[in-house]
Amino acid sequence: MRRIFHFRASSSQLGPLEQRLLEALWQRGNATVRELVDDNGVCRDLAYTTVMTTLDRLFKKNLLARQTEGRAFRYTPRFTREEWHREAAGEAFRQMLNANPASSLPLSYLVEIVTERDAQLLNDLRELVEAKRRQLRANAHDTQAPRSASQPKNHKDRA
Numbered sequence: 001m002r003r004i005f006h007f008r009a010s011s012s013q014l015g016p017l018e019q020r021l022l023e024a025l026w027q028r029g030n031a032t033v034r035e036l037v038d039d040n041g042v043c044r045d046l047a048y049t050t051v052m053t054t055l056d057r058l059f060k061k062n063l064l065a066r067q068t069e070g071r072a073f074r075y076t077p078r079f080t081r082e083e084w085h086r087e088a089a090g091e092a093f094r095q096m097l098n099a100n101p102a103s104s105l106p107l108s109y110l111v112e113i114v115t116e117r118d119a120q121l122l123n124d125l126r127e128l129v130e131a132k133r134r135q136l137r138a139n140a141h142d143t144q145a146p147r148s149a150s151q152p153k154n155h156k157d158r159a
């Protein structure tokens with residue numbers, strides 16, 4: 001799996017206010033602090049400085065981009081909601097697998113959790129595993145150099 005971005009350890013888990021502001025920006029596309037705290041903003045119950053500080057933390061965690069707009073910044077999420085959730089789930093799985101040298105134990109927990117949630121997810125997981133195996137086999141096949149007809153298969157064929 002190709003990682004599209006890398007988090008510092010502390011940024012893969014967000015606090016409730018960081019999550020709330022990130023959700024607001026995903027819904028709006030972009031915003032200034034003033035737009036978020038104004039009467040019709042989603043953060044009208046929060047102080048301007050609280051929102052400003054929290055957005056700055058998200059920017060420093062590389063989750064937001066910002067552009068100067070007058071004397072303020074306009075913040076935009078760097079990643080879609082789906083990219084964020086995918087990376088957060090991937091990070092959780094990486095931590096789970098790294099926590100136990102016997103990787104079958106975390107995998108058995110995964111199977112149990114998936115089964116508790118929805119038995120159909122277990123079928124979906126099997127299909128994903130099978131698709132990945134097919135992809136790996138195809139990649140391995142593509143990387144093997146084809147032999148020419150004149151090349152012997154092994155040293156016994158020479159002579």
